[in-house]
Amino acid sequence: MTPRILIAGGYGLVGGLIARHIRAAGHGVELILAGRRPAEGEALARELGAATAHLDVDDPEPGLAAVGPVDLVVAALQDPGDALLAATLGAGAAHIGIVRTAETMASSAIAVCAAAPARPALMLGHWQAGVLTLAAQAAARAFARIDRIELAALYDYADPIGPMTAGDSAGFVGRALIRRGGLWTSVDAPEAVRQVARRGQPDFDAMPMGVLDVPSLAAVTGARDVRFDLGTGESRGTQAGLAASHDLFIDITGELEGGEIVTRRTTVTDPRGQAHLTALGVLVGVERILGLDGGLPPPGGLAFPESFLDAWAALRRFEAFGVRIETETTP
Secondary structure, three states: OOOEEEEEOOOOHHHHHHHHHHHHOOOOOEEEEEEOOHHHHHHHHHHHOOEEEEOOOOOOHHHHHHHOOOOEEEEOOOOOOOHHHHHHHHOOOEEEEOOOOOOOHHHHHHHHHHHOOOOEEEEOOOOOOOHHHHHHHHHHOOEEEEEEEEEEEEEOOOOOOOHHHHHHHHHOOOEEEEEEOOEEEEEEHHHOOEEEEEOOEEEEEEEEOOOOHHHHHHHHHOOOEEEEEEEEOOOHHHHOOOOOOEEEEEEEEEEEOOOOEEEEEEEEEEOOOHHHHHHHHHHHHHHHHOOOOOOOOOOOEEEOHHHHOOHHHHHHHHHHOOOEEEEEEEO
16 A cells, blocks of 8 residues: 655645655655645645645644544654654554654653554654764764764754744753763753864854754764764855755764774765755655665664664765765874
8 A cells, every 4th residue: 555644744844845855755655744724735735746634733633533544644843742743653653753852852752662652653853853863873883982972063044944943943052961971961052162173164163952863872882972062154055155055073083993093074964954954864764664765664662763774874865865975084
């Protein structure tokens, strides 16, 4: 049977790009773009051969019942009370969420475990829906031991953001979870600013955020020091006179297989900006959950990108959509 995917917030900036990526990938799936004002999604639905539906995230069960059984719900919007998550799992569908942080993850994780779902609930509350973690995980494989991982993202004000991201921005600066000396600590972001250097471009100041990349990468690499920082400035794209890009920087310090201690930087750049990159992170999750990547559909339960997705395969997928990935080593 043809898989049915409901994208909650499917006609917003990120949700619309998720739908476009699924169609661009050539998957013969049924798409439903849902939200409180479905009329706003009709033009996009006609373009993509999709349907629209009314869905209120605060009371999602009537909306889900009206569209009938679906295989996957992608929540490209806020779900502050986990109502959509619970309704999705209760209806027997898989779930992808992209808004949880290290601070807000607990309620969602407990809800998933309590539901014991037959299909996956994939938590992509990482930066750019897991893209940063997957790129760091792939880069980490060159090391025999990892001591420190410093992650950074540069947001360019010329890069459009949707209402959901704009609403989240108030929480971008506050207390942040980092790994320091093998211990978890919460720091005040304005008091923990660091400067991120760029080759051939101005340095930029960045402040820590409590994204899920930090505990994810600490768990899979064993690094005693892990942090993620967000800064603003002119991106590679803007400085080249083009559209604003979204630029990610991954600095890993540790011992290579031959014994040499180095710091290796991996830079990930999406010339089409942060929303485009976030939607790509969701795309690889959609493909894995439904077996559209050629593999067998996975079992149910709580899932995170670092253990659920193949990092190398994901990077190749991102590159196919125009993302640039570069690596350089500093002895």
